[in-house]
């Protein structure tokens with residue numbers, strides 16, 4: 001399942017990224033962040049609040065080009081992105097939001113809509129949707145373009161635990177079926193373990209890579225004991241990084 005030795009899709013080599021605070025002071029947000037992602041790999045990017053995860057995603061997606069270093073992706077690629085807040089066009093129905101993303105109507109789109117439980121909501125408008133449903137539409141839209149790289153920024157934040165778990169399961173089943181190369185940001189270790197076959201951990205700000213851990217067991221076969229071992233291992237690495 002995890003394509004160890006498969007073709008590299010993404011190479012991240014960010015030497016330095018700074019941001020200017022409101023005070024005008026320049027602050028280092030990321031320093032020497034390097035990792036690569038193979039085709040079909042599902043990677044969770046984990047790190048404490050403010051360590052630069054969203055900043056890094058924006059560099060990878062090409063939305064921010066002001067940094068030292070390089071992000072390498074195939075020249076012709078489609079990136080599907082799910083932001084922390086679902087960005088839907090409010091005056092368009094759910095169906096139109098999906099169509100505008102470039103998704104051709106058909107079997108694939110129907111399957112994505114069905115997996116995410118959106119079939120009964122296609123005529124609704126974003127203002128009529130709960131946050132959970134709006135997130136589902138944003139996820140459907142990102143999948144619908146058949147992305148070479150799917151980037152998700154904490155797509156389950158501020159959802160209740162049961163809904164978050166259901167959405168996580170739906171996402172996993174889509175990723176499994178469509179074999180999408182995926183980079184998902186979270187600060188929830190358990191979420192990272194349940195979704196990813198690779199976990200990259202960033203240190204507290206300025207973010208640098210403190211762990212790059214492959215999970216050999218396919219995610220659907222991971223036992224609670226194996227998950228607990230990985231959790232303990234990651235916690236030890238994070239504690240060491242916090243301690244300096």
Ligand SMILES: Nc1ncnc2c1ncn2[C@@H]1O[C@H](COP(=O)(O)OP(=O)(O)OP(=O)(O)O)[C@@H](O)[C@H]1O
Nearest residue numbers: 019020021029048049050051052053054055056187
């Ligand atoms: N528009 C901005 N202008 C200046 N500094 C910013 C801006 N956005 C974020 N920062 C700073 O960059 C740093 C990294 O922010 P970023 O949002 O990338 O972190 P994060 O790891 O995604 O955090 P969280 O988990 O809370 O979403 C923070 O110190 C933040 O204050």
